[in-house]
Amino acid sequence: PPSQLPDGWSALPASAEPPGEVPASNDLTELGKQLFFEPRISLTGTVSCNSCHNVMEGGDDGRTTSMGVLGRTGTRNSPTVWNAAFMPTQFWDGRAVTLEEQAGGPMLASPEMGMSSHDLVVSRLRLVPGYVEAFRKTFGGDDPVSIENTTKAIAAFERTLITPGSRYDRYAAGETSALTQQEARGMQHFEQVGCASCHAAPLFGGEFNEFPTMADDLFVQRHRLTEDRGRELATGDEADRYRFKTPTLRNITLTAPYLHNGSAATLEETVRLMGAVQLGEDLDDAQVADLVAFLGSLEGPFPEIAIPHLPSRAGESILPAGDPESETGAAPRP
Amino acid sequence: PPSQLPDGWSALPASAEPPGEVPASNDLTELGKQLFFEPRISLTGTVSCNSCHNVMEGGDDGRTTSMGVLGRTGTRNSPTVWNAAFMPTQFWDGRAVTLEEQAGGPMLASPEMGMSSHDLVVSRLRLVPGYVEAFRKTFGGDDPVSIENTTKAIAAFERTLITPGSRYDRYAAGETSALTQQEARGMQHFEQVGCASCHAAPLFGGEFNEFPTMADDLFVQRHRLTEDRGRELATGDEADRYRFKTPTLRNITLTAPYLHNGSAATLEETVRLMGAVQLGEDLDDAQVADLVAFLGSLEGPFPEIAIPHLPSRAGESILPAGDPESETGAAPRP
Ligand code: HEC
Ligand code: HEC
Ligand code: HEC
Ligand code: HEC
Ligand SMILES: [Ca+2]
Ligand SMILES: [Ca+2]
Ligand SMILES: [Ca+2]
Ligand SMILES: [Mg+2]
Structure with missing residues (x-):
């Protein structure tokens, strides 16, 4: 290292290691990318992870506090997902340890994706043959579309969201x-x-x-x-x-x-x-x-990311028709 | 053509021609892509063209009627942007003729992007050096960041959103x-x-x-x-x-x-x-x-699209702090 680099300082590693023995695979990260950009697993079908963590930009939303479904806001600013993979804990208060554990939270948070249960998330995904196929290919088993596998895939994609080489x-x-x-x-x-x-x-x-x-x-x-x-x-x-x-x-x-x-x-x-x-x-x-x-000098570079193709149920939306609040049993806006 | 093809039927052209003499260039479509995916030119910073015309999927939003800023809904279903470039007019009622003319509408529509004026759109873009530079490179002139050039760029990107080869x-x-x-x-x-x-x-x-x-x-x-x-x-x-x-x-x-x-x-x-x-x-x-x-059999194929990098103002958001409704003078929700 050059002599002016302060003692003990180092460069960002070139990759983020997944926890445990689950190796990252292309299928896994590709599925995770789809799910990260998937608005249809929110109450209104309008909010995805990328809504508040825009990886086309700083991995955040530029707002004071984030805004989720139906214009609802929370009390905290959206942290960047860039390099969250290197974080020992997640959230401003560290209430989740792994990215896997973190990723289940926003789907149910009322001012974020606002879903009433993980079952509802999974049941929407199960309506899409392309997702069922992708989960099967990635995870195998009889019932591959689960919330655990959903968050595993999202976390695997997030481990690609790193910016060494600044x-x-x-x-x-x-x-x-x-x-x-x-x-x-x-x-x-x-x-x-x-x-x-x-x-x-x-x-x-x-x-x-x-x-x-x-x-x-x-x-x-x-x-x-x-x-x-x-x-x-x-x-x-x-x-x-x-x-x-x-x-x-x-x-x-x-x-x-x-x-x-x-x-x-x-x-x-x-x-x-x-x-x-x-x-x-x-x-x-x-x-x-x-x-x-x-x-x-700590900016980027960001990896090139191809937009994912989000699979559909042919000829029928997976979103419920009508008022999302009454359709899904979610709490009305306070 | 094969003998079974009904009389007068044909395949989709391989490209969509821009109107007038403005040739599409890479700079123009790349800028248009950034703007198409740009949520920060909406009232709350949360809604982009892609929110209702998700090109990761069918170019629509899967909802009965679209939902824009603050959970507001309109009365119409979002038509796909895929192949809108081939349409002789735009909107369900054809109230815009060109894509250029169309693209200025949603920014100001209360249940879409909800901005109070095109000046406000332009003034936000002017805060971002990367945008000023991209507009200058693409359009030249002393004052290249204008609503006309913004809609020209968006329309040029939309002309790449075509699906011949089904x-x-x-x-x-x-x-x-x-x-x-x-x-x-x-x-x-x-x-x-x-x-x-x-x-x-x-x-x-x-x-x-x-x-x-x-x-x-x-x-x-x-x-x-x-x-x-x-x-x-x-x-x-x-x-x-x-x-x-x-x-x-x-x-x-x-x-x-x-x-x-x-x-x-x-x-x-x-x-x-x-x-x-x-x-x-x-x-x-x-x-x-x-x-x-x-x-x-009329499905896709969709072109590969790399996610755009949306430029930032270094160290300061271009979104106003606080309540967007009072900050921008937009009408309150009816
Ligand atoms: C004693 C620990 C500590 C020291 C010393 C410290 N920071 Fe921080 N820094 C924090 C914590 C904790 C936060 C998060 C604050 C919050 O919760 O809002 C933070 C937040 C920040 C942020 C905002 C990050 C964001 O995404 O919002 C910046 C920028 C920052 N620090 C820079 C600095 C600089 C520059 C210095 C030295 C002048 C410094 N910090 C010294 C602990 C520290
Ligand atoms: C509506 C806004 C919104 C949505 C949608 C959203 N997030 Fe977040 N995210 C936040 C906010 C705000 C926080 C900080 C919350 C806190 O600390 O209490 C956060 C925290 C995080 C963190 C922790 C980062 C760190 O350094 O601590 C990660 C990782 C993350 N989100 C990933 C996701 C994923 C994955 C999804 C989709 C499944 C998602 N987010 C959906 C707003 C959102
Ligand atoms: C007389 C003209 C006319 C004929 C004949 C006609 N359509 Fe249509 N079609 C329309 C119009 C106009 C609409 C838009 C309706 C609206 O405004 O909701 C439409 C809408 C549709 C839609 C919905 C498109 C969307 O994106 O919502 C489908 C699917 C469709 N037509 C298929 C057919 C089929 C199949 C036939 C023959 C059985 C047919 N149409 C015959 C004029 C026609
Ligand atoms: C909140 C939802 C929403 C947003 C944001 C939005 N649109 Fe639309 N778009 C619609 C709806 C709904 C219509 C149909 C409106 C009508 O016909 O009255 C439409 C119509 C269109 C059409 C006409 C397609 C056709 O075949 O007639 C095009 C093109 C289009 N939008 C492009 C855009 C562009 C470009 C942007 C961003 C500058 C944008 N839209 C933002 C919902 C939206
Ligand atoms: Ca921030
Ligand atoms: Ca769709
Ligand atoms: Ca439709
Ligand atoms: Mg930002």
Whole structure:
């Protein structure tokens, strides 16, 4: 590694390993891609994983808080799916461990895909001969279309959503001209100011940390940082109050707005807030500019993805006709 | 052409010609693809052209009537964008002539993309350096990001959304084994029963026709076929009451539910209804089955499409924060 790379920093691995012994196969990831882009497994047939995690862009939705079926919104900002495969846990509060475990959640979340049960998801998929065939080919067995296999496939596709080879990674691999002087300076600040103590290379995130650390900072009130109790909601443990999973900073230039509640509009403001709220540091303009420049070197490149062909039931939609709320027994909008 | 091909029938052309002298270029269609998949030019940042015209599937949304921003619905079923490029007019009532003219509509339609003005669409695009650059490269000039250029690009992309080479087309080109016996039988019925008089090859649709023709048929009430006055809404001319643009039957197996109001759940039912309501014919089960089989031969193939990379404003979303309705001055939901 080049001499200027801070001690212990490294490049992103070129692949994300699946847990356990299930090997990723083309059939599996291809099916997972179909399901990731499949709006028909939402209440109204209009919302897919890609709606909130748009892999045509930063793997997010650009909104303050996400919007799912029927214009419903939740309280949290959509994290990027790019490189989620490298995350030790999932969600802002880490309440799911694996991608497989995570993927079942949004289908049932009222302000996301809004389905009333996993059985309903599976029963829609079973109506499509092309899906039944793809599940059979991928998983075998008598009853291959199940929620477990659905989430396995989605997770396998998500493991392809990784972005090694950013300019930072090329720098870390020895290509010293890959970073501008300003970016390299920002990299040094990032280590020296203390950002890297929570956002460690190569993912620049992934572990739990207290947030906010400086509870009386002015930013805390302005950004309503004590409304969401973070990991306490996942564990029930008061010691986890205001602890959050530290987000990856890869592709961070593409995933505004920032913070778990989307309350920080710009990256510049967020960097300044982090200095103040997490480190008690009042960063000066030049430091902020250098840090933001460095963060830009963590962008992409994104793999080429062919749009999937989503199979159909010939001559009949798999969506129920009429009012989706009454058709499926889902709760009315609060 | 093989001897069994009905007189005057032909295969779909291999390309769709742009109007006027504007030649399609790679830059133009690539930009149009980005814009077709771009949800950030909708009120809430959640709805793109592809939301209702999903080219990963039949170019439609599988819903009875479409659903746009904030769960709003309109009164009409989403027609496929596949082969819309070959249509002499656009919309069920033909109120737009060209694809260019059509493409400006949905951005402002309250139950579609819900934007308050084209200026707002353009102003969002101008915030993205990658878009400004792409418009400049494609159109040149001092002020290339305009609504005219936006719709030109979208239309150019739509002209790539065509599906020549279906099994029917191969049959029409002389490959007699491309159709099964049942499908070939259905093709003969289609000509002899009279379907082809309105749904003429090679598009199997495109012209205006009265609907329903038999106003007192039982189907008319059951499917509420006199609620929408059709082309009269576009022209203001009473003579156009209950005249509709005849939809293409290409990929019809993939675009259930059917009719302008989505009131017909299955293709089989729709064929039966067409016989009764348009021709005064009570088709028997075997005829219906043959016709449905023939219609299946009009499926695909779809071209391979790489997902576009949607450019971003670095470090800041182009979507307004907070409540979209109050932020943009759009009318509240009725
Ligand atoms: C309507 C919006 C919406 C939809 C649809 C949606 N998500 Fe999410 N996703 C979110 C939000 C918001 C969070 C953060 C929630 C939290 O932390 O409580 C999230 C979190 C995640 C995470 C965790 C990432 C991390 O780093 O912690 C993954 C992975 C993910 N979603 C994948 C998916 C998949 C797969 C689907 C489809 C099955 C999906 N999402 C559907 C909005 C959505
Ligand atoms: C004590 C741990 C800690 C330190 C030090 C720290 N961060 Fe963070 N950072 C976090 C946590 C936790 C979050 C998630 C905050 C939340 O839940 O909204 C975060 C969020 C961010 C975000 C927003 C990410 C997103 O997707 O919304 C950015 C950008 C960021 N940090 C950059 C920095 C920079 C630059 C520094 C140094 C100036 C820094 N951080 C220092 C823990 C830390
Ligand atoms: C929320 C749903 C929705 C969105 C978003 C939407 N459309 Fe449509 N589209 C429809 C419906 C419904 C119709 C039929 C409306 C009518 O006839 O009155 C239609 C009609 C069309 C037609 C006419 C096809 C034909 O054969 O007559 C084309 C072409 C089209 N849309 C392209 C687009 C483009 C391009 C965009 C994005 C700029 C877009 N649509 C956005 C629902 C939508
Ligand atoms: C007199 C003209 C006419 C004749 C004859 C006719 N159609 Fe149609 N067809 C139409 C029109 C107009 C529509 C659009 C109806 C609407 O507005 O909902 C239509 C719609 C359809 C649809 C639904 C398309 C969609 O996307 O929803 C199918 C399928 C269809 N016709 C098949 C047939 C078949 C099969 C026959 C012969 C049995 C036939 N049609 C005869 C004019 C005709
Ligand atoms: Ca974000
Ligand atoms: Ca469809
Ligand atoms: Ca339809
Ligand atoms: Mg983004």
